[in-house]
Amino acid sequence: MSPEPTNANGVAPLLDVRGLTAGYGQVQVLQGLNLRVAQGEVAVILGANGAGKTTTMRAISGMIARKGAITFSGDPMAKRSPDEIVRMGIAQVPQGRGTFTDLTVEDNLRAGAFVRKGADIEADIQEWFDVFPRLRERREQKAGSLSGGEQQMLAIARALMSRPKLLLCDEPSLGLAPIITQELFAVLQRLNAERGLSILIVEQNANLALGIAHSVFVLETGAIVASGTAEEISNNDAVRKAYLGY
């Protein structure tokens, strides 16, 4: 088990993170983390509660101060602000969904397109309504009145409204019923398969994650302790014991 990240497909990485350190105030949470996401793949970060998964996501998106080398499509982005990072093509669905609860469903989608200009925004809204028909039914409602599953769909649709090249999802399954979670992962898988969207998902639920992942990173106390293809990771005894429980 090597701590160096390998790349499942051997393709030049879309997102390349090296030696990432970040934290809150005096507390350093990430201790030099390395990970890569290739163009067109679904990558998953597995880790227990408090391992630093959310911190990793926030550091990539520029929401907290961080150090290290991060490149996106070869462009360095460790010093960029969150809005610049969105413009580069990375959209994040934060943990707990982060919808704009006081805004209507439709305005949430417009909010997602904030970095874009042009008339095709309205067309995109319609397109995502086609993918998530439940949202169309509720487009005049405030997002806060939606159910958890609907809000998660909305959060994903909103992130996609910026037409990202890479989608970051922080624990999308949190607080959702199992059947809704499966539906959700099916949608993510379809987005990847049909549109070639690259996705980085953070999960505690290893079974679910391994089901759709191409490559997997295991995060423990702020560092990647194992990485490989989904198959390699499922066959790794230590990982299986810790995260799959058999």
Place this chain on the structure above:
Amino acid sequence: MPFHIRESSPLHWVLRIISVSALAALAVYIASDSAPSTLGKITEACTLAIAAVSLNLLLGFNGQISLGHSTFVGLAAFTAGYSVNAWHWNPWVSLGVACLVCFVLGLILGLPALRLKGPYLALVTLAVAFVWPTVARKFLDQTVKASTLKGMRLRPPTWTGLSNNRTDRALFLFWLAIVLLVVTYVIVRNIRKSRIGRSLVAVRDNETAAAVMGVNLAITKTVTFGISAALAGVAGWLAAAQLATLDENSFTILSSIKYLLALFLGGAATLAGPVVGAFSYFFADDLLKTNATKWDFLPGPLSKGPVASFLLGVLVIVFVFIAPYGLVGFIKLQARRVAVVIPRPLRAAPLATESTEHISPAVAGEI
């Protein structure tokens, strides 16, 4: 490497005694050598300090903002002045009554405060401060049939050896102010260091968690409001003793803002902060008022006119950047490089035995 001092160790006590004696010596020196006007100013500063200390209990330690403390101060001053002048009460009795009246009004104001958070509470208490002078004017004028109320004149008791002339009265009032300030300070200090003090802070930091740990929110918050109001009443009584006439316009929102500034400049949620802040604010203001008109080096229109209050505003803003946690916060930060006081471990606090882990996370699994 800073020097470590254990709390309440002999060394800590020696340091405490030295600093208290130094302050006492300073007071004696000032008293022996100052004109009545200077003593009067210090008395005024003490009044401000008492008000700031009382506000600190409420805002600093319990997290409830009040812009209405001028009302308590004014109410106490009027209660004292009125009962002494109209009913010929003993002034010392009026101190108790004034505090009691303020305590009750504080409890009453504490009730809406239970429902209201942060800025909403700020604005409601602001409204109280705004309404108070009107109420005072309307209702007191009707009964007293005079445009102003007389303040009360305290005769120095015979055992002090002071006679009833202007100089001696000023001296007596000076010592009285200092005693009242010390008493108020000690009351707040003891509350803060007690178990109740820890529940006050717990409520401030996280109401829900405090409630789960068994703190009665309603009682804690309203009683704190009441005690804080009663202590503000001490300041009002002192003001009534110092002022020849009581004017309802002496106790407006602007006074409340002054208490707030004194508290923040000194350092909220520290014990010494409001006292240090009140004295610094009072004398900075006084210094600017007496001297700034003479500063002809100031550019353009600043060299004439009421420049003092402008400079005070600017000073306040600049100061916040230098010492965002107030003077005491600033001094503590600097002093920490020299010496650190290690707090005593808490004796088994029944508060802490209930673990917060019993709270079930309100994560809804709904669809």
Place this chain on the structure above:
Amino acid sequence: MGHLLQYVLNGLARGSIYSLIALGLVVIYRGTGHLNFAQGEMALFATFGAWWINDHGVPLWLAIMIAAGGAFVVGGVIEFGLIRPAGKKSPFAVVVITIGLFQAFNSLSGLLFKGAATGLPFGTLFPNKPTDFFRLPGGAIWRYEYVGVLVTVLVITALLFLLFQKTKVGLAMRMVANNPDSAKLAGVPTNKILMLSWALSASIGAIGGCLVAGINANVNLGTMFGVFLLASAAATLGGLDSPLGAVVGGLSLGVIESLVTNYPKSWWGSTYIGADTAIAVAFLIILVVLLVRPSGLFGSTRVERV
């Protein structure tokens, strides 16, 4: 009946000014959660600015526009130079700074404009000869200047709502108000939006100040203090994070104030209940409303987490 109508109309005019200043408070509060205690005094300074420009021969309406533009810049600079860096220092710092600004702007007005303490004559914005009024049924009259103030404020308010609801900048402001983290993740440069909020708020305040001065035909150092208090009461009544609440709160306060001031007088022929008492009554009503709805009529209640 005629009286009632008249009192309501007059109250609406004054109330509309409260709404405007309250809107300024709400715009800032929504963005940063801060109460700007200097809102009234910043407006006062801008009003003196408009007076000064007007005094130099510029038509009053244009002078007000220029002052509002100046206030826009000053508001932005204050956010960038003072509020933003202070916000990073301590939770109290911003409160103290707005109180410092309150004092600084008031006394600066006194220093820069001779006669400010006693009052300077402010020009009229609308026709205000004794005969300039509409006759309404029931014998009520509606003075042109009250109509003018009300219409001006309603137009500005409508423009602001268009800005909030129909433009991208407005969407960004609503995003920041609702969920600053998600706004950042959606690519909103939140710092710029906060700066814009302060700028906008200052310029709304400037217009409000000029309208007050226009109705009073005078501007002095105390002009904005009472207005600010009532405006903050209006914002509280409506809900500090709700623009609609600010408008409703301001208008209702104006009407309450007018009714409480005038009715007892016409009933008893007494002036025992004066303007001050009217304000006391208004505050009492607000207290009752807040006890029922602790976040105001339209304010949002956010659930607190453990």
